[in-house]
Amino acid sequence: MLDKFSYFIRRALHNMRQWPFLCTASVLTMAVALASVATFFLVVMNIQLMATKWSEDLQVVAYLDRQPGTGQLGPLLDAVKQFPEVTAVKFVTKQEAMQRFRSRLGTESNLLDGVREDILPASLELSLRPEYRNRSGIEQVVKRLETHVDSNDIHYGQDWLERFETFVAVLKIVSQALGGFLLLAALFIVSNTIKLTLFARRDELEIMTLVGATLRFIKVPFLLEGALQGLLGGVLALALLSAIFNLFLSPVIQSFWLTPAGIELIFLNFNQQLLLVTAGVMLGIFGSLSSLRKLVQI
Amino acid sequence: MVYPIFSGSPMIQLYNVSKSYQKENSALKDISVQIGKGEFVYVTGASGAGKTTFLRLLYSAERATRGQILIDGQNISRISRLKIPYLRRKIGVVFQDYKLLNSRTVYENVAFALEAQGKKRYEVSKKVYKALKEVGLEHRLQRTPLELSGGEQQRIAIARALVVDPLILLADEPSGNLDQEVALEIMELFRQANARGTTVLLATHDHSLYHRFPRRVLTLEQGRLVKDHQPETL
Known part of the structure; x- marks a missing residue:
């Protein structure tokens, strides 16, 4: 052999x-x-x-109609963090939103002089787990969010995502x-x-x-x-x-x-x-x- | 009318064998013949008479369309493809065009037949040397066929056929490409093999061969065996 x-x-x-x-x-x-x-x-x-x-940059942003009071914010953030699709959640106050806007305008930020600091809405920024970074996953998150927050505008870059x-x-x-x-x-x-x-x-x-x-x-x-x-x-x-x-x-x-x-x-x-x-x-x-x-x- | 002239124990038996490649065209028609152990038989006839087909049926390169063929008592008419190699180990075949491997040495060409049968290395070298000595080419071991003459190449082909000690040696126009003198040398090798007991079938259309070495002659004509006789010496 x-x-x-x-x-x-x-x-x-x-x-x-x-x-x-x-x-x-x-x-x-x-x-x-x-x-x-x-x-x-x-x-x-x-x-x-x-x-x-x-797709890592994909976030869901919920613009809040009313900024929650200090007593409400903690429980709201805790509730959103419990969503199975969410890895992190960040609360952006009206003032922070304005600051970001200013820095984004750069040298032309003086255009905002005289504009009220609280004109922009407060928001929640949600980062998602990789497996939910798609349309159906995001829709799930949006539905859940709607039951927790008062928001007419939940934004997640629909066009880009499509x-x-x-x-x-x-x-x-x-x-x-x-x-x-x-x-x-x-x-x-x-x-x-x-x-x-x-x-x-x-x-x-x-x-x-x-x-x-x-x-x-x-x-x-x-x-x-x-x-x-x-x-x-x-x-x-x-x-x-x-x-x-x-x-x-x-x-x-x-x-x-x-x-x-x-x-x-x-x-x-x-x-x-x-x-x-x-x-x-x-x-x-x-x-x-x-x-x-x-x-x-x- | 063909009269069987053989008597003794048979090596090759054909009963009503026909071979056709197309419906109307038969290469061999209703051949019945017996060839005894140790016989030397010429198969002769004009080109296209069916000599090559006759030999090809014997080593199962073709299958008969009708009839039965027995080799050493074994019916090969419906032999399975797996058993064909074992049948061929009993048969040495020599061709007009030698069919040597030009990329291999003389030694390798002859050893090839033994290696194909799974023989051990030491046995191979011993037998190859002996076979080449028998054909007088033991001094050409490391040459390649293209470095040798036609006669020498045919002698290597004969050594390859004989090295396995076949029961039957089939030769299809072995001297067809050689001059008369070399053809006689080749014939002498076949005679020696026959003298050692090998049954030899030699297809040729060269009448002088069987007049010079008279043996039984089977004559084919348009696929039919028309004559089976023993010619007289010149």
Whole structure:
């Protein structure tokens, strides 16, 4: 058994040395195909990360018709903090609101001279848990708020939220469709390359069948060869991806005007890297298997 | 009318065997013949007479459309694909175009047949050397086929066929690409294999071969076995 396995390994390595051009073509095709698919997913992953960052700024602001008295404020804040969707709540007095307005106007703040300090309404600013930073989550919070406070104006950037949610939905569909398409194209190219490399060795396959080799004996070295090439292709794809990420992707995304400042872009984590290399091995095995099924006829 | 001239224990038996690739077009029609253990038989006929198909049926590269084929007592007419490799281990095949792997050395080409049968390394090297010695090419072990002449390449192909000690040796126009002198050397190798007990079937359209080495001759014509006879020496 061990003897046979060592023969298969020797045969696979020997074949790769004997057909360096075909072997390199397979490895490079797999590396480029895997790197393309992985680059695409890396871009999507980072855009999603950015989207999550954007949604962190999402707040619900309830402008109060009447500023609560000192005795009422504490219980109101406690009640709102109990909302399951809320992580933090901040009370902004009329004076604070005016101060913010002034500072926002900057050098033109003198426009507010003579305006009463209490002209702006007091408000509650609610920060939400990540899973509730969507329309349905916010609507839930708004409903709850309405039972606790007198407010005619609860603001949560409705327009922005709608556009943001559409963007995320479109991103999901486009990434799935494009990703699927890219994956199929990669599979097609890789399986055809393997088919061509095996086709170039059809004499060897034919002679093997003529001298009484069993299907297993014929296929195993080729599958091992496919797996080894896939492994090399996967590792090379990882190296390529790392180069693309550091030299091209990262600077481009960082310079994108919508990118939040100080965002740390993410590369594939260890499991995803392992998945990429494993995908290479699988690609090599299944690519060889499907071609061998057609080429080896006993 | 064909008269069976064989008597003794059979190695190859065909009963009413036909092979057609298309409905109206039969490559072989209703062939019945028996070939004994250790016999040397020529299969002859013009191009397209069915010689190659006849041999291909014997090593199960094709399946008969009708009829029964027995090899060493085993009916191979409906043999399962999984058993074909084991049948082929009993049969050595030699082709007109040698079918050698040009990317491998002479040694590797011959060893290939033994490795395919899962033989141990030390056994492989011993047998390969012996087989190459028998065909007179033991000094060319590390050459590749393309560095050798046509005759030498065919001798390697014969060594590959014989290294597994086959019960049957099938040769399809083995001297078709070789000049007369080399063809005679090749014939001598077949005769030696036959003398060691291997049943040899040699397809050829070269009449001079079987006049020079007279043995039983099966003559095919348009897929039919029209003659089964023993020719006289020149």
